[in-house]
Amino acid sequence: MTEGADALGKSQPAVSRTMALLEERIGTPLFEPGRRPLRPTELGSHLARLGARIRAQNQEASRLVQRYRQGQAGALRLGGTPIFFDGVVANIMAEFQSRHPDVQIAHTYGYFDELSASVRSGALDLAFVPLHARMISSDMHFTPLLTGRNVIACGATHPLARRSVITLADIEPYSWISPPTDSPLFRDLQRAVKSIGLDDFKVSFSGGTLASIFSVVVGSDALTVLPYSVVFSHQRTIPIQALPLRIEHPERQLGLLTSADRTPPPSLPRFVAFVTEKFKQLNARMEHEQQVTRRRG
Known part of the structure; x- marks a missing residue:
């Protein structure tokens, strides 16, 4: 009784009273009469095994509740634009889940209109989207992660890949891979080629996933x-690189869109803090590479 009381964090008399009440309730003794030290009856042994399992499950439930309140367990519903999510966010999300395996993440693809509507309705907890500042409504909260910056990309064995200076005449003979026509990146492509003087361009492949775009490039x-x-995050594992040709950048930022009017699940602030820190590190690495490139130039 004393050892059991210590294990439960209770006094020995309190445990003895509880046992006596239990015996009275079931109408039969749980310990063999007159035996010292105490020896459980057959029923007492069976109940002890069941009680141990119940106590273990109760403790597991308590730990789960605590982890949920701390944002270390639960479920998150995320949305994102395909190229940005697959190219940058997916690896960060995988690292988050390796540290927090009890947080279940469900993801859907989309673009701003449908993603913002889903966040507003509560169907999504968070969306990774490219935004202009004027697009943020009062019922939404936006956490910027990256300033929008696009590049012209090619394969590492492309004829232009080794050149330090590239002109419009160098670009003109080559065809283009087009993102899906309903994506912001497609409009960026149109704006970019126009900004470097190409009024018309040939599309040889369009509408694919990031994986297929990489393969064709x-x-x-x-x-x-x-x-x-996206190029920076994959250039060490995929033979792809950015060409040294300045193009017009979109006037927007890539970031996290959440509802300002809804109480988030406890795991969402933890996820947002993790993602924000990872993007700070990514920004620092990209800035370092740009400085190195400028010095080499």
């Missing part, structure tokens, strides 16, 4: 426009 001489963060 690497396996052909086609060019494409991608966020610099």
Whole structure:
């Protein structure tokens, strides 16, 4: 009784009273009469095994509740634009889940109109979107992560890949890989080629996923426009690089869109803090590479 009381954090008399009440309730003794030290009856042994399992499950439930309140367990519903999410966010999300395996994440693709509507209705907890400042309504909260910056990308074996200076005449003979026509990146492509003097351009591949765009870029001489963060994040594992040609950048930022009117699940602030820190580190690495490139130039 004394050892049991210590294990439960209770006094020995309190445990003895509880046992006596239990015996009275079930109408039969739980310990063999007159035996010292105490020896449980057959029923007492069975109840002890069941009680141990119940206590373990109760403790597990208590830990789960505590982890949920601390944002270390639960479920998150995320949305994001395909190229940015697959190119940058997915790896960060994987690292978050490796540290917080009890947080379940469900993801859907979309663009601003549908994603913002889903955040507003509560169907999504958070969306990764490119935004102009004027697009943020009073019922939304936006956490900027990256300033929009696009580059012209090509495969590492492309004829232009080794050149330090590239002109419009160098670009003109090559075809282009186009993102889906309903994506912001497609409009960026149109704006970019126009900004460097191309009024018309040939599209050899369009509408694919980021994986298929990478495959076509690497396996052909086609060019494409991608966020610099996507190229930077994959250039060590995929033979792709940005060309040294300045193009017009979109006047927007990439960031996190959440509802200002809804109480978030406890895991969301933890996720937002993690993602924000990871993007700070990504920004620092990209800035360092740009400084190194400028010095080499």
